[in-house]
């Protein structure tokens with residue numbers, strides 16, 4: 001992978017070579033890569049050069065370091081377009097990943113004043129509160145806390161929540177989900193969130209709050225989701241007007 005007489009700098013060649021090995025799945029996510037010394041010996045190059053290549057790959061998110069252990073191949077981030085109102089299950093399936101869900105809690109609560117206003121129900125009205133970890137190919141991606149009016153989603157059960165809520169709302173209840181408004185913020189994982197997402201407390205996360213309405217304009221859900229920032233990036237297409 002290294003050509004010493006090439007005009008391309010050696011660190012760059014190594015960097016590109018490692019990237020290619022990741023893309024071609026010769027190096028798999030979670031796998032430990034050889035040490036600086038091993039690369040240096042294998043290609044007859046200096047450790048400084050190897051260090052530069054590896055640092056660049058860490059900065060670009062291809063590799064991550066674990067203190068005292070080594071350098072590992074990172075999971076590729078999921079790129080999520082911010083257009084089109086889709087469900088988690090749909091998003092993962094459209095990428096060929098298998099969605100799954102861990103229901104952490106499912107209970108009936110009374111609407112607080114704030115939630116009542118957002119869901120356009122009376123304060124104290126029955127709501128379902130659902131906490132779920134959403135996984136793709138068994139890896140935790142997001143932790144969601146969802147509120148939905150019991151009157152609207154009367155038959156919702158934990159068994160349904162293990163699968164797709166949007167599928168249930170549309171295909172079982174026959175309602176039409178029309179519109180969503182989402183606010184995205186950078187944040188740090190709090191203790192519980194960190195446990196659910198299997199990251200260190202304080203790790204970077206993307207916080208998303210979504211409110212979805214039906215074609216009748218009636219609010220369907222208010223959801224607060226915490227996404228792992230190391231597994232997600234969002235893209236927005238823009239037209240100049």
Ligand code: 16G
Pocket residue numbers: 086087088089090144146163164165166167208209210221223225
């Ligand atoms: C997404 C939505 C969430 C919705 C869920 C339904 C975000 C930030 N949130 O996770 O609001 O409740 O999809 O997914 O995208 P499901 O149909 O797979 O249960």
